[in-house]
Amino acid sequence: MSDDQDDIILAELDDEELVQQMFDDLYDGLKEEIEEGVQILLDRGWEPYKVLTEALVGGMTIVGHDFRDGILFVPEVLLAANAMKGGMAILKPLLAATGAPRMGSMVIGTVKGDIHDIGKNLVSMMMEGAGFEVVDLGINNPVENYLEALEEHKPDILGMSALLTTTMPYMKVVIDTMIEQGLRDDYIVLVGGAPLNEEFGKAIGADAYCRDAAVAVETAKEYVARKHNQMSA
Ligand code: B12
DSSP, X not given: OOSOGGGOOGGGSOHHHHHHHHHHHHHTTOHHHHHHHHHHHHHTTOOHHHIIIIIIIHHHHHHHHHHHTTSSOHHHHHHHHHHHHHHHHHHHHHHHTTOOOOOEEEEEEEBTTOOOOHHHHHHHHHHXXXXXXXXXXXXXXXXXXXXXXXXXXXXXXXXXXXXXXXXXXXXXXXXXXHHHTTOGGGSEEEEEOTTOOHHHHHHTTOSEEOSSHHHHHHHHHHHHHHHHXXXXX
């Protein structure tokens, strides 16, 4: 967006200006600047979660709108995503280092046909930060990948992510296969992704739809506590 990147010294900006500049830098896919901005905000005492949501997710929302409106195209969005990942890499250990007690475990992956992973990665990071052990299957997962991972890791939770209206129905394929194999009730199934909603989550037989990573953590805690209570009753 701005042509005068070289003239801007990020550390000299106040918090509000810096966040605005980070929105521009994310938009322009400037990974190093984003990493620097994240570090400056942390050095100023910002909580990692605040940096994540206000600077990074906030910036990505603008990118999302302009992608939707045909102002940005895939190569630019990929650069923005790459810059966001640079910032997330700095935050990840900090979010995970809260020393939270072990809450449970989760297998998570983006469904078949879908390569979006930023939201899923954010959920993984936040879940790890909240004390969950997370096995991340990555992107483009056919039903077999999920089933193998459930068998191998026996997690409390299965999480599925989809960002496309064309791939979200695949979540039902996975849940239906779990039902066929008599596995469905062994796991808490959480689903998420921008095009989903609560109604869709219910319709496909998930336990819950979570609109963002913070809700995912709260919902996971609630369901795991309920599951453990049922088991001990
Ligand atoms: C970045 C991006 C890309 C990048 C992905 C890079 C990457 N590594 O992820 C690239 C450029 C590769 C890309 C490609 C495409 N994209 Co795209 N992309 C986006 C964009 C701009 C942002 C997505 C994002 O990262 N958001 C930020 C994160 C933090 O939010 P989130 O993903 O929603 O995740 C949060 C919640 O949803 C929730 N959540 C997410 N997953 C899960 C899982 C669980 C278990 C839980 C509990 C919660 C949860 O928590 C997360 C954190 O708070 C969106 C626009 C948008 N508004 O969503 C379009 C968007 C999703 N893409 C779109 C399209 C069309 C495509 C392409 C088909 C474009 C093309 N013509 O090639 C391809 C598809 C490729 C494929 N097969 O998957 C459309 C989808 C439209 C539709 N109705 O289906 C969107 C909506 C843009 C638009 N409006 O046109 N894209």
